[in-house]
Amino acid sequence: MTARMAVAALLIIPLLGACGGGSSGVIEVTDSWAPSTPPNAPAAAIYLEIDNGTDANDRLIDVEMDRCDAIELHNTTIDDDRIMRMRLAEPDAMVVPAGGRLIMAPAGLHVMCIGLDAPFREGEMLDLVVLLESGTRLTTATPVEHR
Numbered sequence: 001m002t003a004r005m006a007v008a009a010l011l012i013i014p015l016l017g018a019c020g021g022g023s024s025g026v027i028e029v030t031d032s033w034a035p036s037t038p039p040n041a042p043a044a045a046i047y048l049e050i051d052n053g054t055d056a057n058d059r060l061i062d063v064e065m066d067r068c069d070a071i072e073l074h075n076t077t078i079d080d081d082r083i084m085r086m087r088l089a090e091p092d093a094m095v096v097p098a099g100g101r102l103i104m105a106p107a108g109l110h111v112m113c114i115g116l117d118a119p120f121r122e123g124e125m126l127d128l129v130v131l132l133e134s135g136t137r138l139t140t141a142t143p144v145e146h147r
């Protein structure tokens with residue numbers, strides 16, 4: 001991906017995040033996936049989409065998965081030198097707005113699984129628990145797939 005494409009993706013994601021959502025009255029993971037990893041990869045990315053059909057803001061604060069030594073919430077940014085870097089995401093970036101959604105996608109926000117027990121292989125399912133600031137725990141089966 002070129003730096004320009006990545007910047008475009010970063011600009012598009014927040015716009016998508018502003019619309020959508022609904023009045024379902026529940027907060028739920030509406031999509032999740034992870035790319036496969038090469039052998040001996042030290043870390044892997046997981047992407048989530050969380051839809052908030054309630055009238056209260058919430059926030060993604062952590063993810064649990066027993067395949068990882070540690071999990072961090074990251075954001076990918078393009079620095080002045082046009083190099084893509086990952087950093088811990090600002091807490092504000094993890095808000096799931098009332099009536100809206102949080103979208104985590106390549107070149108943007110992601111869950112970072114650090115210290116894999118084994119490579120993620122296409123076709124397998126990852127068992128995740130998504131923890132929200134409200135205390136809600138969302139259990140999610142996440143496929144490893146190519147997108």
Ligand SMILES: [Cu+2]
Nearest residue numbers: 074086110112
């Ligand atoms: Cu990362």
